[in-house]
Amino acid sequence: MQCYQYLASTISIAKALESIPGAPKKLPLNVVADWMDENNIKAEDVLLASGDEVRAIVESLVQLGQPNIPHAA
Secondary structure, eight states, X not given: OHHHHHHHHHHHHHHHHHTSXXXXXXXXXXXXXXXXXXXXXXXXXXXXXXXXXXXXXXXXXXXXXXXXXXXXX
16 A cells, blocks of 8 residues: 555656656656655655645755756756
8 A cells, every 4th residue: 555655646746846847847756756755755745735735845845946856867
C-alpha cells in the first residue's frame, strides 16, 4: 500500500512541477522522487494536501522559476 501512496504523491508533485512556468516537462518519476527526497517532501504530507497546497509546496522550493532537479536533461 505504501508503494501506491508514494507513487500517487510523486505523480502529484510531478504535475505541480510541470505547471510552473520554466520548469521541465515530462520528468521521469524517479527524478521527481529523488527531488522530493532531497527537499524532505513526505508522501503523507502530499496525499493529505489539496492540489493548490501541493503546488504551493513545490513553488516554495523552486527558485526563480528554475527548479534544481537532478538528472533533468
